[in-house]
Amino acid sequence: MTPHFTRLMAAAALAALPLTLMAETTDKAHDHAGHDHGHDHGHDHGHDHADEAAERVHAGQFEDSQVAPRALSDWEGAWQSVLPYLLDGTLDPAMAKKAESGEKTAEAYRAYYEVGYATEVNAIDIENDRVTFSSPEGSYGADYVSDGYEILTYDSGSRGVRYIFRKAGGDAEAPGFIQFSDHRIAPEKVSHYHIYTGDDRAEVLKELTNWPTYYPADWSGADILHDQLAH
Numbered sequence: 001m002t003p004h005f006t007r008l009m010a011a012a013a014l015a016a017l018p019l020t021l022m023a024e025t026t027d028k029a030h031d032h033a034g035h036d037h038g039h040d041h042g043h044d045h046g047h048d049h050a051d052e053a054a055e056r057v058h059a060g061q062f063e064d065s066q067v068a069p070r071a072l073s074d075w076e077g078a079w080q081s082v083l084p085y086l087l088d089g090t091l092d093p094a095m096a097k098k099a100e101s102g103e104k105t106a107e108a109y110r111a112y113y114e115v116g117y118a119t120e121v122n123a124i125d126i127e128n129d130r131v132t133f134s135s136p137e138g139s140y141g142a143d144y145v146s147d148g149y150e151i152l153t154y155d156s157g158s159r160g161v162r163y164i165f166r167k168a169g170g171d172a173e174a175p176g177f178i179q180f181s182d183h184r185i186a187p188e189k190v191s192h193y194h195i196y197t198g199d200d201r202a203e204v205l206k207e208l209t210n211w212p213t214y215y216p217a218d219w220s221g222a223d224i225l226h227d228q229l230a231h
Contacts, residue, residue, distance in 0.1 A: 058183050060158035067151060068186040070163050072129060072144060075180055075193055079124045079214035082192075082224060083117040086110065090221035094228040119212035124195070129168070131178065142170020144178060150205055161185045164201065177201045181211065191216070191227070 099106040123134040132141035144165035162179040176199035182190045194211035198204040
């Protein structure tokens with residue numbers, strides 16, 4: 001088990017959908033909607049639902065030409081893992097709501113998200129180019145620089161972008177690469193995000209079942225539940 005983000009062994013029972021990497025002029029990019037995220041996951045993206053273009057992007061429908069580079073400052077701030085709120089039952093109403101219109105029971109959704117949210121890192125702080133990861137065992141951090149982005153297309157036709165940052169120096173425990181996914185494809189501040197980490201850029205891109213998710217550190221469990229119930 002690595003000192004940074006881990007996945008539950010149960011992920012084997014939730015095999016990822018096959019994907020096809022699409023060529024980019026600068027890089028390739030990635031969409032995490034392929035792991036059922038586009039259908040199951042509650043999001044607060046500040047969308048104006050009358051804005052059809054924004055809704056299409058949120059649904060993973062966009063042209064490569066619409067994708068733009070982003071800086072680490074889009075994710076700057078203090079963040080907390082959503083996992084504890086799932087495990088302590090705070091998010092049970094959100095699981096029940098998903099079951100009302102989805103294809104799983106509330107219990108099955110909870111199990112799915114336990115795999116998705118699984119992480120040892122309970123807090124992340126991002127300031128300038130420095131990313132600090134905190135876990136019950138301690139904290140470690142590193143400086144990161146942009147390493148482009150990847151667009152992935154899944155068999156479902158859904159697409160999305162992972163923005164990638166490469167470690168430029170710091171603690172040995174800090175991952176070599178971090179990849180953000182938040183249903184945005186151009187510079188914009190976010191209210192929460194999913195993060196993928198590891199030391200092999202290509203291997204991290206293949207991760208589809210474990211997507212540790214972070215909300216602002218000053219949000220309460222009730223705030224996060226309200227966010228998820230609203231979508």
